[in-house]
Amino acid sequence: MSSRRSRQSGSSRISDDQIIELVSKLQQLLPEIRNRRSDKVSASKVLQETCNYIRSLHREVDDLSERLSRLLATVDADSPEAAIIRSLIM
């Protein structure tokens, strides 16, 4: 099986160990899997959690952009706080 995989990666000759190391690093990042503290997580589960996590991060960026858009629009024009924000951003 390892020979098949090295054939697929072509000339780069990535070892199985390197892939396992990367996947375990990915596991460390994922909040759900990290909390469960089990060593035996299948590759497909890691991939699934990764996709879910990236999607939730995208959603957060989107929500935060909306929130900032609303906040920056309603900054009271004359307050000194507005001047701070204005000098920073606008």
Add this chain to the structure above:
Amino acid sequence: MRPPTSLKKEFLKKWIMGLQLCSSSKKEMSFLERKKAIKLSADVAMASARNATTRWSRALISNASKDDSNKGLVECILGPESESLKRASMSLVLCNKRNRSKKISRKSCSIRRARKSSSQMVMASSIAKRLVKKRTQVLKSLVPGGGSMSEFSLIEETLDYILSLRAQVDVMRHLANVTELLNRK
């Protein structure tokens, strides 16, 4: 793993540059326009903070530059390195197109080989492989520029992309909280 402060600082600098450019160019923006501008500045700033060292950042920048209305913003955030960065992203896109056709012929060969041996164990492992393949495809669609990466590069890029996204979310959240606090006073 907390995102490094240097990355956040770099991102914040570039993001604010982009936001200043947006608000100076258009006096009255609709809610959606402003949101798009904020999001675009944030994404491009994050990608440029990685300094073209990762494929996802180059892909993100080249995608953003394709739209004419974004070009000015992208160039401003990228700064003086913008020309060389754009050239790097363009060449990446061309190189990917070539690699894609090679990949497809290799994939069909391995599928034919799996079908020939029909024992129970191979069935179970081929189902698992198909699941991994399917999920890898989804991941490729989520990571910018993922469509033409090898599995190894994809995982590497995903690691970096997740760390960058986290840094982006942290900084954006802090700015939103600060703005809200200032507004309340």
